[in-house]
Amino acid sequence: MTYLSSNQLKQYNNEGFVSPINIFSKEKAKEIRNEIELIEKEMPSELEKSGRYNAHLISPLLDEVTHDSKILDAVQSLIGENILVCGTTLFIKNPNEKGFVSYHQDAKYIGLEPHNWVTAWVAITDSNENNGCMRMWSGSHKDNLKEHEQMFNEGNLLTRGQTVNNVPKEKTTPLVLKAGQMSLHHPTVVHGSDINQSNDRRIGFVIQSYIGSNVKQVLGKNSVQIARGKDDFNFHEKIQRTKSLMNKDDIRLKKQENDYLQKIFYNGSSQKSSY
Numbered sequence: 545m546t547y548l549s550s551n552q553l554k555q556y557n558n559e560g561f562v563s564p565i566n567i568f569s570k571e572k573a574k575e576i577r578n579e580i581e582l583i584e585k586e587m588p589s590e591l592e593k594s595g596r597y598n599a600h601l602i603s604p605l606l607d608e609v610t611h612d613s614k615i616l617d618a619v620q621s622l623i624g625e626n627i628l629v630c631g632t633t634l635f636i637k638n639p640n641e642k643g644f645v646s647y648h649q650d651a652k653y654i655g656l657e658p659h660n661w662v663t664a665w666v667a668i669t670d671s672n673e674n675n676g677c678m679r680m681w682s683g684s685h686k687d688n689l690k691e692h693e694q695m696f697n698e699g700n701l702l703t704r705g706q707t708v709n710n711v712p713k714e715k716t717t718p719l720v721l722k723a724g725q726m727s728l729h730h731p732t733v734v735h736g737s738d739i740n741q742s743n744d745r746r747i748g749f750v751i752q753s754y755i756g757s758n759v760k761q762v763l764g765k766n767s768v769q770i771a772r773g774k775d776d777f778n779f780h781e782k783i784q785r786t787k788s789l790m791n792k793d794d795i796r797l798k799k800q801e802n803d804y805l806q807k808i809f810y811n812g813s814s815q816k817s818s819y
């Protein structure tokens with residue numbers, strides 16, 4: 545059992561994140577990286593741009609991570625025993641590219657209400673200050689949602705460039721993770737990340753997010769998988785888990801889900817920016 549300890553709960557409540565949490569070995573992380581890279585090789589555009597959403601629907605190993613019992617134990621400590629998965633995102637930063645993530649709050653644009661949800665960032669490669677790990681503005685989850693400006697920049701991995709200005713970078717905490725570790729972060733904590741200055745890829749697989757069954761999608765439609773417990777509310781359509789790598793039906797399902805997401809991200813109110 546890997547439910548969060550009282551110190552970890554204290555960290556989450558005080559700072560808006562908990563990190564690092566050991567999930568699997570670096571050998572397992574390498575196996576997962578190989579599967580991601582196999583998909584990239586076989587289907588070069590499948591994981592690009594909006595294709596980076598919901599790769600767990602076409603990759604059995606990412607599906608396994610998404611439904612991993614250690615991750616779910618930790619998540620259960622924060623949102624209760626009825627847990628749904630409403631999406632995942634691959635955040636990949638290649639060396640020699642300008643990819644960064646502007647400082648933002650997930651709850652500002654993702655449409656999930658109430659905020660009984662949490663995001664798990666799982667390191668498929670090591671993630672550190674040199675290759676652009678996430679940085680958290682500690683304690684910022686306790687304030688109201690902040691103004692976000694849409695600042696377009698080619699390198700920004702958030703397509704609408706939503707940005708909280710004047711974040712005191714010296715007060716942000718780098719979430720340094722080894723491959724196979726994860727962090728969990730709160731819907732309203734301000735976070736972002738710098739460019740990758742190393743000579744290898746930085747790969748994060750982000751379950752975005754685990755939601756309690758009482759959480760609605762108020763900006764559009766999200767399908768879900770039951771990760772643990774039961775769904776007494778039935779707010780969302782249920783979708784199947786993948787059974788094989790790059791299965792054609794699953795690829796179609798992923799496209800359908802990503803189209804829903806694009807609508808949420810692009811049709812949200814002007815206040816709610818998106819990826």
Ligand SMILES: O=C(O)CCC(=O)C(=O)O
Pocket residue numbers: 635645650663665676677678735736737748750752
């Ligand atoms: O991977 C990154 O650098 C940023 C990820 C992020 O913003 C998130 O998981 O909410």
